[in-house]
Structure formats: C-alpha cells, structure tokens
Amino acid sequence: MPETNIEKPSTQNVEREERYEPQSIEEKWSARWWSQPDLFKADPADTNRKKYYVLEMLPYPSGVLHMGHVRNYSIGDALARHMWMRGFNVLHPMGWDSFGLPAENAAIKNKRPPKEWTLGNIAYMKSQMKRLGFAYDWEREVTTCLPDYYRWNQWFFLKLYEKGLAYRKKSKVNWCPECATVLANEQVVGGCCWRHETTPVEQRELEQWFVRTTDYSDELLRDLEKLEGWPEKVRTMQRNWIGRSEGAMVDFKLDGPIGKAGETITVFTTRIDTIYGATSLQLAPEHPMVTDFIASDPDLFAKVEDMRAEQRKAKEVGDIGAIEKHGVFTGRYAVNPFNGEKLPIWVANYILMDYGTGAIMSVPAHDERDYDFAKKYGLDIRPVILPRRQGEPAGNGEPDEPVLPFVAEDSLVMNSGEWNGLSCTEAQKKMAEYAEQHGFGKATVTYRLKDWGISRQRYWGTPIPMLYCDKCGVVPVPEEQLPVVLPENVDITLAGGSPLGRVPGWVNTTCPKCGGAARRETDTMDTFVDSSWYFYRYTDAKNDDAPFDSATANYWFPIDQYIGGVEHAILHLIYSRFWTKFIRDLGLVNNDEPAERLFTQGMIIKNGAKMSKSLGNTVSPDDMVERYGADATRAYTLFATSPDRELDWQDAGVEGVYRFLAKVYRFFAQNPALVDGQTYSVAELSPEARKIARKLHQTIRKISDDFNGRWHFNTSVAALMELLNLCSSSQQALNAAPRAFIADLERNIVMLLHPFAPYLAYELWEKIGQTSDLLRAPWPQFDAELAKEEEIEMAVQVNGKLRGRILVAAEATEEEAKQAAMADEKVQAAIEGKQIVKTIVIKGKLVNMVVR
RNA sequence: GCGAAAGUGGCGGAACUGGCAGACGCACCAGACUUAGGAUCUGGCGGGUAAAACCGUGGGGGUUCGAGUCCCCCCUUUCGCACCA
Numbered sequence: 039m040p041e042t043n044i045e046k047p048s049t050q051n052v053e054r055e056e057r058y059e060p061q062s063i064e065e066k067w068s069a070r071w072w073s074q075p076d077l078f079k080a081d082p083a084d085t086n087r088k089k090y091y092v093l094e095m096l097p098y099p100s101g102v103l104h105m106g107h108v109r110n111y112s113i114g115d116a117l118a119r120h121m122w123m124r125g126f127n128v129l130h131p132m133g134w135d136s137f138g139l140p141a142e143n144a145a146i147k148n149k150r151p152p153k154e155w156t157l158g159n160i161a162y163m164k165s166q167m168k169r170l171g172f173a174y175d176w177e178r179e180v181t182t183c184l185p186d187y188y189r190w191n192q193w194f195f196l197k198l199y200e201k202g203l204a205y206r207k208k209s210k211v212n213w214c215p216e217c218a219t220v221l222a223n224e225q226v227v228g229g230c231c232w233r234h235e236t237t238p239v240e241q242r243e244l245e246q247w248f249v250r251t252t253d254y255s256d257e258l259l260r261d262l263e264k265l266e267g268w269p270e271k272v273r274t275m276q277r278n279w280i281g282r283s284e285g286a287m288v289d290f291k292l293d294g295p296i297g298k299a300g301e302t303i304t305v306f307t308t309r310i311d312t313i314y315g316a317t318s319l320q321l322a323p324e325h326p327m328v329t330d331f332i333a334s335d336p337d338l339f340a341k342v343e344d345m346r347a348e349q350r351k352a353k354e355v356g357d358i359g360a361i362e363k364h365g366v367f368t369g370r371y372a373v374n375p376f377n378g379e380k381l382p383i384w385v386a387n388y389i390l391m392d393y394g395t396g397a398i399m400s401v402p403a404h405d406e407r408d409y410d411f412a413k414k415y416g417l418d419i420r421p422v423i424l425p426r427r428q429g430e431p432a433g434n435g436e437p438d439e440p441v442l443p444f445v446a447e448d449s450l451v452m453n454s455g456e457w458n459g460l461s462c463t464e465a466q467k468k469m470a471e472y473a474e475q476h477g478f479g480k481a482t483v484t485y486r487l488k489d490w491g492i493s494r495q496r497y498w499g500t501p502i503p504m505l506y507c508d509k510c511g512v513v514p515v516p517e518e519q520l521p522v523v524l525p526e527n528v529d530i531t532l533a534g535g536s537p538l539g540r541v542p543g544w545v546n547t548t549c550p551k552c553g554g555a556a557r558r559e560t561d562t563m564d565t566f567v568d569s570s571w572y573f574y575r576y577t578d579a580k581n582d583d584a585p586f587d588s589a590t591a592n593y594w595f596p597i598d599q600y601i602g603g604v605e606h607a608i609l610h611l612i613y614s615r616f617w618t619k620f621i622r623d624l625g626l627v628n629n630d631e632p633a634e635r636l637f638t639q640g641m642i643i644k645n646g647a648k649m650s651k652s653l654g655n656t657v658s659p660d661d662m663v664e665r666y667g668a669d670a671t672r673a674y675t676l677f678a679t680s681p682d683r684e685l686d687w688q689d690a691g692v693e694g695v696y697r698f699l700a701k702v703y704r705f706f707a708q709n710p711a712l713v714d715g716q717t718y719s720v721a722e723l724s725p726e727a728r729k730i731a732r733k734l735h736q737t738i739r740k741i742s743d744d745f746n747g748r749w750h751f752n753t754s755v756a757a758l759m760e761l762l763n764l765c766s767s768s769q770q771a772l773n774a775a776p777r778a779f780i781a782d783l784e785r786n787i788v789m790l791l792h793p794f795a796p797y798l799a800y801e802l803w804e805k806i807g808q809t810s811d812l813l814r815a816p817w818p819q820f821d822a823e824l825a826k827e828e829e830i831e832m833a834v835q836v837n838g839k840l841r842g843r844i845l846v847a848a849e850a851t852e853e854e855a856k857q858a859a860m861a862d863e864k865v866q867a868a869i870e871g872k873q874i875v876k877t878i879v880i881k882g883k884l885v886n887m888v889v890r
Numbered sequence: 891g892c893g894a895a896a897g898u899g900g901c902g903g904a905a906c907u908g909g910c911a912g913a914c915g916c917a918c919c920a921g922a923c924u925u926a927g928g929a930u931c932u933g934g935c936g937g938g939u940a941a942a943a944c945c946g947u948g949g950g951g952g953u954u955c956g957a958g959u960c961c962c963c964c965c966u967u968u969c970g971c972a973c974c975a
Contacts, residue, residue: 270894271894271895271969271970274893274894274970274971275970275971278893278970278971278972279971281974283974283975285975305975306974306975307975308974308975309975320975361973363973386973387973388973388975389973389975390973390974390975392974393974393975394974394975395975397975398975399975400975401975405975406973407973407975408975410973484974484975486974604969604970607970677902677903677914677915678902678903678915679902679903680903683896683903684968685902686901686902686903687902688901688902688916690901690902690915690916690917691901691902691915691916693916694914694915694916695915697915698914698915700929700930701930704930743906747906748906750904750906752902752903752904752914752915753903753904753905753913753914755914755915756903756904756913756914756915757913757914758914759913759914759915760913760914763914766931767932
C-alpha cells in the first residue's frame with residue numbers, strides 16, 4: 039500500500055495550554071482505560087438493576103477496520119455510554135466472526151495458515167478498536183474460530199440432530215465456483231454468490247447437511263409482528279423471504295400410460311375455487327413427470343431441454359421474470375377430479391420447480407399469466423367467477439361481461455356445478471375439505487423458505503461432528519468427545535473438494551458404537567452458524583461446561599438494541615431468529631426473539647460510490663485517527679448525517695468536527711473553573727448568562743430526546759456546537775458570572791459531549807476537578823423552567839401575507855399580543871387601507887383580529 | 891411490473907406534531923490580529939434589488955390565515971421483491 043502523506047491540522051500560535059492535541063490526550067486515556075479491566079465491564083446478573091444490552095454486529099477480521107465499522111461502533115458506543123450514564127447495567131461486548139473463506143484465500147496466496155492470518159488480523163483490529171476508544175467489555179470477547187467457541191457449534195449441531203432438525207439429503211444445491219463450495223439459498227443474491235456479486239451460482243446435485251429451519255416458518259413469520267422495534271423494511275424483506283401462501287394441493291390422475299414418476303400430478307393452487315375454470319395443466323420443465331413424457335419423443339425432448347437451459351440461465355442472471363412465456367403440449371392428459379374433465383398437459387417455462395409442487399392448473403380466465411399463455415396457444419378461457427358481487431354494479435359500464443383476466447378477490451362462484459353461488463372464500467374452504475374427504479387433495483400452506491443447507495466444502499470452519507461407519511451408518515460424535523478439533527497444517531486448495539478429506543490422520547477414526555473403522559465428515563459448517571448464537575455466549579463467555587448459563591442469559595436477554603448493516607436483513611437475522619427459537623425449545627432461554635430493537639445504519643459512500651478497494655475511494659480509519667484523532671473521526675461519522683442514512687464522506691467535514699473539539703478544549707482552557715461544591719442562584723445571573731443557562735438546558739433536552747427517539751445524533755452534535763458558539767461569543771458575560779455557574783456549565787457540557795467524543799470528555803472532566811468516573815456520572819437533568827424562552831416571536835399577517843415579526847413576552851395574553859402587533863411600525867404600514875389583520879402566535883393558536 | 895424510502899443553496903445536511911426554509915458544518919468572500927497565515931477571531935454567504943418588493947424546498951394542481959411538511963396527478967433516484975400459481 040502506498041504511503042499516504044499525513045498532514046496534521048496546524049495549531050501554531052495557539053497558546054500552549056490551549057492547544058488541542060488529540061493524539062496525546064487519546065493515547066494517555068487509552069492506556070488508562072485498557073489497564074483498568076473493570077472500567078467497561080458489565081456487572082454480573084443482578085435483578086436489582088435494570089440491564090441494557092447494546093450490541094453491534096461482530097466484524098469479520100479481514101485485516102483492518104473500515105469506516106463502515108467505525109460508523110457502526112460509534113453509534114453503539116454513543117448509546118452504550120449514554121445508557122451507562124443513565125444508570126443501567128450495560129452489557130457492551132465485541133467479538134470476531136472469524137471463520138470463513140477469505141482466510142483460506144489468503145492462506146493460498148501468502149502460504150500462511152488461516153489461523154495465523156486470522157489471529158493476526160484480530161490482534162490488529164482489536165488494537166484499532168482500543169485506540170478508537172470503544173467501551174467494550176473485552177473479558178467477554180468471543181472468537182468463533184477457536185475451539186472453546188466452536189465446540190458449542192458442534193454441541194448445538196448434535197442437539198439439532200437429536201431433535202431431527204439436522205438431516206442429510208441429496209439434492210440440487212447452489213454452488214459457487216469461485217468459493218468452491220455450496221451456498222445456502224439465503225446466500226444467493228440475484229442468482230449470484232453473496233460474496234462474488236458477479237459470479238453466477240451453478241446447480242449441483244450433492245449430499246449435504248440441512249437444518250430444518252422450515253419447522254419454524256410459521257413462527258418466524260408470525261413473530262415479525264411482535265418486532266415493532268425493527269425497521270419495517272427488514273420485516274418486509276423477511277416476510278417476502280418466508281413467502282407463506284395458503285392454498286390447496288390437488289391430485290390430477292393421468293389419463294393413459296403411467297411412467298416411473300407415478301400416476302398423479304399434484305398441483306398447488308391458492309385458488310381451488312377456480313378449478314372448474316382450469317383448462318390445462320402446466321408443468322415446470324424440471325418436473326419429474328416431464329422426463330416420462332418426453333422420453334419417447336426426440337422432438338419434445340429437445341424442446342424441453344431448451345426450456346430447462348433457458349430457465350437455468352434466467353435464474354443465474356436473476357431475471358426469471360423477464361423471459362417470454364412459452365410452452366409445449368406433451369400429448370398427454372390428466373383428469374380434473376372435480377368434474378372428470380380431461381385436461382391437456384403442457385410444459386411451460388414460467389413454472390418454477392422450486393415453488394409449490396412445480397405443477398399448476400391453468401385458469402386463464404382468472405390469472406394473468408395463464409391468460410397470456412392461453413391467448414398465445416389458443417387454449418380455452420372459461421370464467422367461473424362472477425365479475426361482481428351480486429347486486430353491485432360493475433365498473434366500466436359493462437355489467438355482465440367480465441374483462442379478462444378477471445382476478446376477483448371475493449365474488450361468487452359460477453359455472454362450477456354444485457358449488458355455484460358460494461363466495462370464493464367459502465368455496466376455497468369447502469372444496470379443499472371435499473378434496474380431502476375424497477382423498478385427492480387437501481388445504482395446504484406452502485413457504486418459499488427452504489431448509490438451511492449448512493455443509494461447506496471448505497477447511498476454515500467448524501467441523502461437522504458426524505462419523506460414517508460401514509456397519510453403523512451415520513453416527514454422531516459423542517458429546518464428551520467434543521470438540522472435534524480442526525486439524526492444522528492442512529494443504530488448502532480450491533480444487534478437489536473438502537480440504538479435510540486430504541488429511542487421512544484426521545479423517546480416519548473409530549466408530550464410538552461398534553469400535554470399527556469410521557470416517558469423519560469432511561465438510562465444515564456455514565459460518566452463519568457461528569454468528570447465529572454468538573450474542574448468547576457474550577453473557578457467559580468463559581463457560582467450559584455449557585454454551586452459556588441459562589439464568590445469566592435470561593437476565594441479559596433479549597438484546598435491547600442491535601445495530602448493524604441492512605445487508606444482513608435476510609441472512610444473519612433470519613438464522614439468528616431461528617436459532618433463538620430452537621434453543622428456547624431446548625429450554626436454554628426464555629425469549630422468543632434475540633433482539634427487541636434493531637437499527638440498520640446507512641452505508642458510507644465517497645465520490646458517489648460505495649467505498650471499495652477496487653474503486654480506490656476508501657478512507658483509512660488509521661489515517662483519520664492519526665490526523666484528527668479518534669474523537670473527531672467518530673464524532674464526524676455521527677455528525678455528517680443521521681445514522682440511518684447513507685453517509686457521503688468528506689475529509690473536510692472531519693476537519694470541521696476537529697475544529698469544534700479544539701474550540702471546546704480552548705473554551706475550557708480559557709474558563710478554568712473547578713467544581714468545588716459552591717452554588718449560585720439563577721436570579722443573580724446577568725441576562726446574557728441566563729441566556730447561556732437557557733441554551734444549555736435546551737441542549738440537554740435536545741440530546742436526551744435524540745437518544746430516546748430518532749437517534750439523529752447529527753443534530754445532537756450540531757446542538758452542542760450551537761451551545762459552544764454561544765458560550766464563546768459571550769466571554770464578557772462569563773467573566774462576570776459566578777464561578778460556580780461556569781463550573782456547572784462546564785460539567786454539563788462534558789457530560790453531553792461524552793457519548794460523542796469520549797476521550798476529550800474524560801480529559802476535560804479531569805481538568806475541571808471531577809474525580810468520579812465520567813461513565814457513571816448521572817446524565818444531566820433537564821430543567822424545563824430554565825429552558826423556557828422568555829420572549830416568543832410572533833408572526834403578523836395582514837390578509838394572509840406575512841408582514842412582520844415582533845417579540846412578545848412568553849406570558850403575554852392574546853390581547854397584549856394584539857396590542858403589541860398594532861404598535862409595530864411595519865405592521866402599521868402594512869395595514870394602510872386594509873380591512874383585516876390577522877395575527878398568529880408562533881407555536882400557539884391562531885388569533886384573528888379585525889381593525890376598523 | 892409491484893412495494894418502500896428519498897428529491898431542500900456551490901456541497902454534507904437542519905426544519906419532531908403544518909408556523910421566520912436553509913440550523914450546524916464544509917467551501918467561498920471581506921475584515922481583525924499578524925513577518926507570514928494553512929492558526930484564531932469578527933462579519934457576509936439561495937436568487938433578485940441601490941435598498942425594498944418579489945421569487946425560491948423535483949414538476950403540476952388542491953386544502954389552509956399559513957405547506958418542504960397534508961391530499962391528488964406526474965417525473966427522477968436509491969433500495970427491496972419480481973412468472974411464488
């Protein structure tokens with residue numbers, strides 16, 4: 039990496055004692071903080087104190103922190119420090135999501151073992167975090183790639199297996215050729231690998247371990263309603279991902295010869311009430327029955343193969359919605375079980391094998407897609423739903439002719455034999471019951487969510503604790519033999535499958551059941567397993583007998599505030615929710631959901647693009663700290679915009695925040711006032727000093743409100759700037775003010791500053807003679823009386839036009855306000871020749887008055 | 891195509907329930923202190939005008955004494971979903 043020329047802001051000519059030198063302040067305090075291990079330590083579970091668990095998503099130790107991390111942790115740290123000051127027992131931990139492919143890639147490239155590379159990165163990034171001053175309880179640090187952590191992944195896996203929630207299955211899975219491993223559905227974004235955004239995934243038929251997340255589909259969906267502290271966006275994304283739809287399965291018997299795939303085609307429909315309108319069946323090109331149909335017809339075979347290829351390609355591009363509908367008749371028929379009608383069977387490219395059953399009944403009259411298809415191929419279109427509710431006029435002045443395709447939500451069924459006249463909802467229920475009674479169908483709920491494939495053909499992950507014995511088959515490693523330790527000195531390449539398979543000494547073992555020879559599972563676990571439960575481990579990070587102590591976890595859980603990027607809306611956040619439900623059912627925790635509130639911070643961009651190495655628009659936190667200090671860097675990430683928005687990085691902006699901090703520092707140097715227990719009364723303050731007191735309390739209110747409400751810390755910092763601007767422009771008034779007033783003012787400024795610029799706050803706290811720990815100092819008390827304005831501005835309108843603004847006493851009556859308005863010159867001029875004057879009191883009620 | 895969020899000076903952004911649009915910061919301009927200024931301080935800074943008036947929150951309508959904010963229509967950007975039967 040090229041040397042960057044680090045230019046520090048000049049502080050020449052500022053008096054020595056007034057010079058703000060963040061590096062020396064910060065290094066001094068950093069050394070003090072980290073030599074006092076108790077400082078940021080969460081107290082043990084204690085039912086007498088209210089707990090507050092604030093958590094930021096743990097980083098992958100890729101080498102160095104990036105600005106996105108700094109922003110994420112600055113938000114969390116501000117909150118944690120604020121909650122400490124509010125008297126909560128705060129848990130604020132940090133750890134490392136340290137298994138994963140980049141370590142292997144680095145190992146291949148640099149010939150360094152993944153473990154060494156990873157631990158080296160962790161050490162460096164931890165030093166960066168300490169330098170940045172994030173108040174973490176490092177005694178609870180979690181490193182997922184170490185056996186004391188991952189043994190519990192294995193333990194949980196055995197529990198999953200025991201409960202039937204982990205199983206092995208051969209199926210089509212997503213394969214990323216660049217990662218050389220399988221991916222879960224959640225890890226495929228737009229047909230591409232989530233890490234390699236332009237690498238399309240391939241489909242491979244492999245035998246893999248799956249976790250039965252679908253057992254919790256319904257609860258995962260239902261409980262989203264409870265997550266009111268989560269962004270609506272994330273809840274919507276999860277809802278879509280789970281993709282629940284209610285409907286029915288219906289079996290259609292084949293008419294004619296029966297092949298290998300059986301004698302019935304089962305379709306899934308959400309509209310069984312339209313089954314009399316079905317005029318064909320449509321199968322996905324990959325449907326197993328299709329293979330039977332095309333076997334003896336080379337022409338048909340070719341056409342279907344084309345369709346398969348086309349679907350695969352569209353899926354890779356993530357553009358499956360864009361391909362034009364087409365299909366081919368198979369020459370075969372199936373029987374509608376409701377009316378005995380023979381329906382032609384087609385293969386169509388718009389039918390997806392991985393949703394429902396991969397087969398549909400086509401109802402062109404009431405489904406847009408079916409309608410398009412039927413029009414193209416001249417298939418029958420038969421309406422079976424009345425175009426309107428009875429007695430209600432239809433739109434378009436065409437009372438009885440349905441405009442096709444007519445998608446009625448709740449109308450009456452027609453042309454459907456004995457079901458005629460039922461409402462659609464009734465018919466859906468009754469027809470599904472009828473199908474079940476006659477053994478050809480039943481009401482069903484389907485989900486888009488699929489089970490979580492967790493096998494990875496990679497080295498740097500948790501070994502799956504399973505054995506294969508020729509005699510006993512699949513055998514779980516006994517609990518007391520955990521952890522199954524990942525061997526070191528393994529030859530890592532991306533070719534040839536799981537690297538662990540090439541370590542005979544590790545693979546070959548004995549079967550715990552029969553004592554014979556057995557082979558270990560050579561795949562490792564998806565790293566998302568690690569991050570699905572790490573936050574529980576923080577509550578009891580050093581437990582050697584269990585993943586954590588239940589009572590302790592139950593004290594801390596749920597997480598009060600979770601903070602991270604929105605990119606995990608589906609991945610990590612759905613797995614974590616699943617895991618919580620699973621361990622709740624194991625009896626380990628009481629909570630149904632891991633996090634009460636979730637905050638997703640915005641991305642950082644520079645020069646209009648997301649920061650990335652390839653674009654060369656990254657900003658190094660180290661450089662910023664070197665140049666402006668940790669406080670300025672952190673405060674800038676909070677000041678530039680509100681935390682939920684995209685942040686447009688500008689170095690000059692950091693400089694501005696640096697200047698503000700320097701100004702604070704100078705103000706304290708110029709107004710030395712030791713807190714010595716003296717008091718003063720507000721009554722003795724000059725009007726100017728009274729104004730400062732008012733501004734102070736308005737600032738306390740503003741910042742407190744920001745913490746409790748919208749987290750617009752940019753306006754919190756701005757409010758502090760305003761306060762300081764007022765203070766420094768009121769130097770004369772301050773010179774005349776009681777020292778105790780200044781001491782009180784400074785004490786409050788330090789406390790308000792602390793969440794945003796902790797180093798400077800600690801330095802100044804000491805300077806004003808405070809001996810208590812700032813972290814435990816009580817958050818400033820807001821005094822409403824002091825904050826109140828003495829005068830308010832009144833806008834005066836004449837016939838609807840704004841004609842003047844005047845000050846009136848806050849306590850003025852309506853009548854007094856009117857008098858004051860009428861006495862104003864500008865208003866008098868404006869009234870000239872007019873009939874009506876209207877006044878309004880800003881933020882008060884409307885006052886109309888008529889003159890002349 | 892569907893859904894959500896957003897659109898405000900030269901720039902990042904304020905304006906919580908309708909009430910001085912542009913807080914705060916950056917950049918810029920002028921001045922002070924200075925050998926110097928890239929430190930610090932003071933003042934200015936949407937357009938327009940000598941000063942007012944007046945015009946200004948993507949565009950067009952509307953409600954209101956009053957609209958960046960509420961309602962209707964349209965445009966643009968970003969994000970999410972996208973043949974889910």
